[in-house]
Amino acid sequence: MFTLHFLLNLVTIISVILMFTTTHPIYAVLLLVLLFCEAAATLFIFNVEFLSLTFIVVYVGAIAVLFLFAVMMLNIKMIPQNFIKNFIFFGVIAFFIVSLIYTVFNNVIINYDFFQVN
Secondary structure, three states, X not given: OHHHHHHHHHHHHHHHHHHHHOOOHHHHHHHHHHHHHHHHHHHHHOOOHHHHHHHHHHHHHHHHHHXXXXXXXXXXXXXXXXXXXXXXXXXXXXXXXXXXXXXXXXXXXXOHHHHOOO
């Protein structure tokens, strides 16, 4: 269960980084849909099935589809961006996030009883 939760969080972080760094608006909305589905899967493995299914129906079924149609109807053009500037910015942010996650999980993994189900 811990491994599945870790993998879902890893894919969530990767999809968020890709969503913010992509220049194509349709891809950004599709990555947002993937993010909503990953959040619902995380809720599902914590035995919160109703909230998970509600999350899928409300966010993926309504809001994300509305965003997708709005982006397609507006015909937004791709914005050329400086790749090196974005890479340095998100690299610094990723370093701080990874160091924060390491600090938190270093203290939690020492106390392995935290993950035991009674």
